[in-house]
Amino acid sequence: MEKQALLYEGKAKKLYKTDEEGVLWVEYLNQATALNGVKKDQIQGKGELNNQITSEIFEKLKERGISSHFIKKLSKTEQLVEAVTIIPLEVVVRNIAAGSFSKRLDVPEGQPLKFPIIEFYYKEDRLDDPLINEDHILALEIATTEQIQEIKTITRQINQALIDLFKELSIKLVDFKVEFGLNQAGRILLADEISPDTCRLWDAETNDHLDKDIYRRDLGDIVPVYQEVLRRLEEI
């Protein structure tokens, strides 16, 4: 497999074409951003940690019957994925109140929710990724009714699989964000990444943050924390 032209450079990843139709080469970068890019830093080692953690998680989801765009890990910082057209939605699942949910609705961080809440954000940097509902998605023709239903069904399956997986690692899955794409056959596939950058993970014993809140809230160095998540993932 040969890496070819750069297709897209995002905040955390670069995407390249390959010599195989429908297969893309992803390189994870060391850049960390928060507050929609207002806070930005280079953190040595972050790219390889997120590539390895995402690869582990996508493999474990596959074992549990949930397919994704992930094909294989190539190196510490690179992986191969199936080419998809990303649906411009950030699909957030919340099991425990935290972050913007706690702030917006004045619910204390750490309060368990009665059931998993699914939220949709319109992935549009220009608008700061606004929270939208299903009518907005239909009116803006971001997805069809059937696609929204399928996305919600897969998202609930991902949530349960991740809750079970992280429980084995003594980690509570507070909330997370996933993205979906359409592959060349028009099938909806889990895409992007699942890592401590996109999940809130709390140690089951201590409630310590094992995620990007360490960076967002200036609580310390994310590298040893992400290493700890990877260590626990590799142990099982």
Ligand code: UDP
């Ligand atoms: N999230 C993400 N990318 C974003 C926004 C949120 O991966 O652009 C994840 C975040 O890591 C958390 C969940 O989605 O696990 C919910 O985030 P929230 O809405 O609470 O926003 P935040 O407090 O991170 O601004």
